[in-house]
Amino acid sequence: MRDLIKESILELKNSKGFIYVTEEGKQISLEEAAAKKISITPVHPKDEVLKKLENAGLFLTDTKFLNDLNELISILSFKKVSPNVSKRKHFTPNEKSKILEEWKKVEALGKSNKSAFAEEIGVGYQTFLNWLKN
Template identity: 65%
Template sequence: MRELIKEAIVDLKKTDGFIYVTAEGKKIDLHEAAARGLAVTPVNPKDEVIKKLEAAGLFLTDSKFVNELNDLISVLSGSSASRGAGKRRSFSDSEKYKIVEEWKKVEAAGKKTKAAFAREIGVGYQTFINWLKS
């Protein structure tokens, strides 16, 4: 899977616009095809990459699939799923109170820094400090 993704990145970076294929499906330079008098069909390289990825089960044009994949990556990396998706999260006063109470337990145990705790719950450090002050 990793190789497929690397290949897709290379394919997309190395082309400027369309790629051209012969009737047999072989990629060919447009100037070479013209010099040899071959008919070619323009193909968007993105379409080709999408087909390869979908054949491997990666449906990156499906927003629901991409959101689920981002959530999985966020959970595996230990960051907040909502933060990984670029969405802002609002906390109610009762949620803030519970988080501050949880912090007091963690702080008493001396296991984490404020910054590490804030990252773990998906809140900016300064926001967390402001909650502690209020």
């Protein structure tokens, strides 16, 4: 799975726009198709990557799946602070970065309750707001 994800990332980073496929599904350059007068269909590399990932069980266009995946990542990445335990006073720059990355994912899904998010991961609300400003 890790290899598939890495391969997908490279494929998208290296793509320079649409790819073209023949009726048989073979990839062909636009120039070659024009020279041979072959009918082609433009395909965005993103669509091809999504198909590969879906075939492997990663449904990245399914909001419920993404919500579940993000919740799992959040649970695995951050420890909830018990109400009886005092909150941490310091976070490393790496920890702050991870928390802010996770917030961006949550916010992108439309679940942007800053107060609840900060409480869930054990960061003071005001501290979290200060991090967002920087």
